[in-house]
Amino acid sequence: MSPSPTDGSASSASWISPGAGITGGYDGNSQTLRMFIVFFAGLAMYNACEVTIMVLLTFNTWRGLYFWSLLTASLGIIPYALGFLLKFMNITVGQERWLAVVLLTIGWYPMITGQALVLWSRLHLIVNGERGDMILRYTKWMIVVDVIIFHIPTTVLTFGSNGSVQTEIFATGYSVMEKIQMVGFFLQEVTLSSIYIVETIKLLRTSLQPRTRTVMKQLVFINAVIILMDLALLGLEGASLYILETLLKGVIYSIKLKLEFAILGKLVKFVGATRSDLDSEPRNTSVGFVVAETKAKVVEDEMNISEFVDLSRVGTDLTHPSQPSDSTSRRRRSRINSSELDWNLSRFEHVEDISELIEESSISSSRPPSCHFRAGNGEV
Incomplete structure (x- = not known):
């Protein structure tokens, strides 16, 4: 959910009223709802802190798009949830409302786009070749375009709705843009x-x-759950249940991050990425955001061919790449050695005294080849 106008005006007493909470905090009398506001905001921040700690402790080197997208997406949940906590509990009113607006805005950007970058940064593990490069390139520009057409206009309308100039016009535009950007980001994650x-x-x-099949099934399941979670949030937004939707969004995004962190980490091992790939950029400059060289050597303990192929049914060695040039030269040398062996054996059969063969070998090595052949005790 994007940041919303916070002008401090009284909102509807019922939290399930359409649009309740958009232009102010919760002014109703339900203590249960207030407890839920505190609980869900605290849960979202707790999950975000947990993911942040796991990321910092897991990565040996703090670099790479995967690392930074995980870190920024988890950290973004904290100001996002805190901003809504201040807003709905009416802690920031009057001029202090700008604090809630700023917190919502700076948390909303990394939480939404950071989540998309987490998925994108590991997409190269399951797509390859020219088709894979095309998928990565198009999805990258999809994320960039969505930032421009969804984040920026919504932010302008948010701050305009909290100003003193044409506030109603900005608020009307915000309520429309809110649903548009929700659909846009939903399609992006889908x-x-x-x-x-x-x-x-x-x-x-x-x-x-x-x-391998277990990990792949988990990956399918988790991505299906992500789509269902986004569908639930989109349904709440379509019903204009603003308070409920914003309460759940921080929690849902923190849960999605934990699931993605767990399964995408396993995916690295099972598709043959190196250990250092966790700390580096996912692809080279043809499709990535930052320059990164492709790793040429695969660490043996990270990539085991038996994870994908039943070696008991394969007669050849699949653990090492084939080298046609070397094998061809070996076959050629084998044929040459076999020919020389046959020639020596045929000569040996016609020599009665082995000493003659030794003597002939020493003589032939000191003179150019001739057409004389020895057969028994005679010469031809």
């Missing part, structure tokens, strides 16, 4: 999650190992 689901199902069809 697109990314759907790519994971489709590509993972393709991998499941070729995987023979139970552990």
Whole structure:
């Protein structure tokens, strides 16, 4: 949910009234709802702190798009939830309302777009080739365009609705833009999650190992859950249940981050990425945001071919890449050695005294080749 106008005016006494809480805090008499506001805001911030600590302790090197997207998305939940807590509990009123607006805004950006970047930063693990590059390139620009057409206009309308110039016009525009940006970001996450689901199902069809299939099924399940969570939030927004939708959004996004952090970490191992790939950019400059070199060497303990192929049914060594040039030269040398062996054996059969063969070898090595051949005790 994006930041909303906070002008301190009285809102409807019923929290389920359409639009309740958009232009002010909760002024009703329900202590249960106030307890829920505190509980859900605290839960969202707790989950965000937990994810932040896990990320900082898990990564040996603090760099890479995956690391920073996880970190910023989790940290963004904290000011987002805190801003709504201050707003709904009417802690910031009057001129102090700008504090809630600023907190909501600076938390909303990394929470929404950061979540999309978490999914995008690991998308290269299941797509490859020219088609994979195209998918990564298009989804990257989808995220960039959504930031421009959804984040920026909504932010302008949010601050305009809290100002003193044409406030009603800004508030009307905000209520319309709010639903538009919700649909836009919903489609963005559905697109990314759907790519994971489709590509993972393709991998499941070729995987023979139970552990690999388990991880892939978990990946499909988690992305399906992400879509269902976004659908629930979109339904609440469509019903104009603003308070309920904003209470749940911080919690849902924190849960999604925890799920993605768990399963995408496993995915790195099962698709053959190196350990250092956790700390580096996901792809090279052709499709990535930051320059990163492709890792040429795969760490053996991170990539085990037996995770994908039943080696007991394969007669060749699949753990090392084939080298056609070397194998061809070996076959050629084998044929040459075999020919030389046959020639020496044929000569040996016609030599009665082995000393003659030794003597002939020493003579032939000191003179150019000739057409004389020895057969028994005679010469030809």
